[in-house]
Amino acid sequence: MSDKYDVVVIGAGPAGYVAAIKAAQLGLSTACVEKWLDQKGGVRLGGTCLNTGCIPSKALLDSSHKFAEIRDHLAAHGISVKTPQIDVPAMIARKDRIVDQLTGGIASLFKHNGVTAISGTGKVIAGTKVEVTDGDGQVRVLEAGDIILAAGSVPVQIPPAPVDNEFIIDSTGALALSEVPARLGVIGAGVIGLELGSVWGRLGADVVVLEALDEFLPMMDQQIAKEAGKIFKKQGLDIRLGTRVTSAAVNEGKVEVVYSSADGEHTEHFDKLIVAVGRRPRSEELFSSDSGLTLDERGCIFVNDFCETEAPRVYAIGDVVRGPMLAHKGSEEGVMVAERIAGRQAQMNYDCIPSVIYTHPEIAAVGRTEQELKADGVEYKSGVFPFAASGRALAANDTDGLVKVLAHAETDRILGCHIVGPSAADLVQQVVIAMEFGASAEDLGMIVFGHPTLSEAVREAALAVDGHAIHIANRKRRK
Ligand code: FAD
Ligand code: AMP
16 A cells, blocks of 8 residues: 555545545645544444434434424324334434444445545644654554645543443434433533433433523523523423533442532432533644644634635644534535645635534524624624514424524625524525525515425515515514
């Protein structure tokens, strides 16, 4: 096997594997170094996203959603069923098969595109060289024209609740439980805590989410966050804001959790406790001290807008660098970097990255929030359309939530879209496309949308920006 490549990528998650495929497609000889091993000791591709992140969590969210639909929502349609039962091992096995299929798919794509997968732990050493240590401790050095670091991230651990992988678990453990815990504690009401709390809550667990901050989803548009909070409360999800966990200890098969809130100290007992307090970049032991790379204050590899590090010809992308920890953000950075290495003028639009929380209803957003616009002194207009007024949502008996479109007060250019509601993830993508084309709210309002669709709610919210919505009483009317 040659030890010389045009491009060497470290990490085969959605950032690294996409960068590797793109580089190979552009005619560059490419190797991708990955340390994750499968059960047989072979290299496991796909990173967090495919193995323990986006895909397995969505598989379980879909299974548990079907279960909850049958149990709670079929009666409204006149359908009666006997009490549904959940076979947790079968549900987990289905999730594992999906993961295997997709990770195997990346291996096929590597083969098809001529990317060489190399099993081992990669480290950048001075110059553009990568030292690879395999599972047996054998070391080889790869010479690279350019290097792309895509080492991803790992769950944050907090001293009050050390993960034991049995009673106190992280997101990976929460994707592999063998039965529904009767009482489940979740530390952190962020994206991962809400999604995993939803999975087990829908299957019957009594879920309590403990969140240190007083504000729910502070990074989201606050109108949407408040609406989502109300919907989750109605669903019975017990989210306790302003509660900081100070200790968690396992006692006679239960986790005893102590937390403090404004009214003092409290104790709760759970069968399992999920620690979902965020992720941190996996930037340690990735480069030697003489490689020229530096970290920022959050431990991310320091890069500029083009993902160039401070070392020449070394790039870093995905969760290991600044920006939202989202699979598609890393993948797009991977495409940009591969193109730039191939001599093309590629760039990323960081203002147009959608983000989604896959609860039911989903929460999705792109662009600026109302509070950000206010803080920056940007003059804006807002249009809101509730799903309660959508014929399609009513037909589906799924009317919780709303669409909100924010546009510039003078130019009418769309600045953001925030949705809590059915299929919000897919709906927001329409606005991502509109924003990428520099559309105004009026442009979006002039497009023909099929009827009856949930998408009509997006158009109506765009029309509502200037008081022109058809299917709600407008708060204001333009002359
Ligand atoms: P990773 O996917 O973490 O991949 C990095 C890879 O590099 C790993 O395979 C690792 O083994 C390898 N590696 C690390 N160091 C070395 C080394 N020195 N040598 C060799 N290999 C190395 N994002 C979304 O966009 N949508 C979602 O719905 C979503 N859901 C999520 C649900 C959960 C439960 C979790 C945990 C995450 C979720 N995410 C989601 C986040 C998403 O998984 C990450 O943003 C994404 O995986 C980051 O991609 P990456 O390629 O940067 O890193
Ligand atoms: P995210 O980073 O979006 O996954 O969210 C993680 C959440 O966990 C943040 O909102 C933190 O405020 C919260 N968190 C961190 N430590 C604690 C703690 N000890 N008790 C309760 N919540 C916490």
